[in-house]
Amino acid sequence: MYSPFQLAVKYLKYYTRASNSKGHGVHSPFVFDFIKLIKNDRENYPAYKAIEPLRAKLLADENFILVEDFGAGSTVLKTNKRQVSRMAASSLKPKKFAQLLFRMVKYYQPASILELGTSFGITTAYLATANPAAKVHTLEGAIDVARRANENFIALGLTNIRIWSGRFLTTLPQVLSVQDKFDFVFVDGNHRKIPTLEYFQLLLQHSHDQTIIVFDDIHWSEEMEEAWAAIIAHEAVTLSIDLFFIGIVFLRKEFKVKQQFSIRF
Numbered sequence: 001m002y003s004p005f006q007l008a009v010k011y012l013k014y015y016t017r018a019s020n021s022k023g024h025g026v027h028s029p030f031v032f033d034f035i036k037l038i039k040n041d042r043e044n045y046p047a048y049k050a051i052e053p054l055r056a057k058l059l060a061d062e063n064f065i066l067v068e069d070f071g072a073g074s075t076v077l078k079t080n081k082r083q084v085s086r087m088a089a090s091s092l093k094p095k096k097f098a099q100l101l102f103r104m105v106k107y108y109q110p111a112s113i114l115e116l117g118t119s120f121g122i123t124t125a126y127l128a129t130a131n132p133a134a135k136v137h138t139l140e141g142a143i144d145v146a147r148r149a150n151e152n153f154i155a156l157g158l159t160n161i162r163i164w165s166g167r168f169l170t171t172l173p174q175v176l177s178v179q180d181k182f183d184f185v186f187v188d189g190n191h192r193k194i195p196t197l198e199y200f201q202l203l204l205q206h207s208h209d210q211t212i213i214v215f216d217d218i219h220w221s222e223e224m225e226e227a228w229a230a231i232i233a234h235e236a237v238t239l240s241i242d243l244f245f246i247g248i249v250f251l252r253k254e255f256k257v258k259q260q261f262s263i264r265f
């Protein structure tokens with residue numbers, strides 16, 4: 001994992017090189033629409049008002065829960081007691097990005113959605129609300145965390161989410177045997193190079209032309225930058241958008257020449 005200073009330098013580089021936030025000079029109509037109609041959509045959707053109080057509640061929750069640590073940096077499975085508020089502060093995707101994913105789902109209307117890494121389910125709730133007709137599968141290894149996420153889904157009245165509790169190694173093949181193809185995938189757990197590339201390879205076998213895959217924290221560490229570089233170089237990826245804290249890949253064959261964008265967000 002990069003230090004805060006290294007990350008700041010990286011961010012500055014990205015920011016100076018990326019296309020401006022309005023998309024001036026972006027020649028792809030597809031990406032221009034993404035910028036104008038999704039990224040820069042400023043509407044205050046009712047879902048934002050429904051979901052954000054739950055985030056606030058988690059951020060203020062001083063209770064402790066048991067957490068198995070599966071992610072980057074942990075080669076050995078450790079179980080720790082951790083404070084909900086601290087976990088929420090460090091692991092939930094900030095509202096800016098969760099709401100961007102909400103707008104992506106609202107716009108592209110994927111019918112099958114997969115999330116690797118539920119945490120307390122805040123982003124899951126955004127994905128599920130954006131298209132109530134979609135089936136959302138979300139995977140979380142830490143049992144108490146998954147339980148808490150499920151409570152949040154119930155509180156929001158969301159019935160289109162299935163949460164799979166267990167390590168990705170086990171639950172990912174299980175979910176892929178139930179749902180063969182996914183339209184939209186958010187990979188937000190186990191931020192290491194080899195697992196990320198393994199998930200990507202597996203997900204490609206369960207994707208189609210219109211599938212969208214979003215990777216979290218693509219510049220978080222050298223390993224994740226290597227994983228992201230390998231992903232966007234893959235022949236199946238025809239268009240990629242780097243927003244620094246997340247990376248989005250499209251597999252559409254209509255894009256004859258591979259295009260890689262970096263856009264300010």
Ligand SMILES: C[S@@+](CC[C@H](N)C(=O)[O-])C[C@H]1O[C@@H](n2cnc3c(N)ncnc32)[C@H](O)[C@@H]1O
Nearest residue numbers: 070071092093117119123141167168188189190
């Ligand atoms: C960054 S958090 C997910 C945040 C969530 N997507 C959001 O936007 O609010 C990553 C989650 O993935 C889980 N996780 C990481 N590696 C895992 C693995 N190998 N198997 C199962 N769960 C894992 C962690 O327990 C953690 O709760």
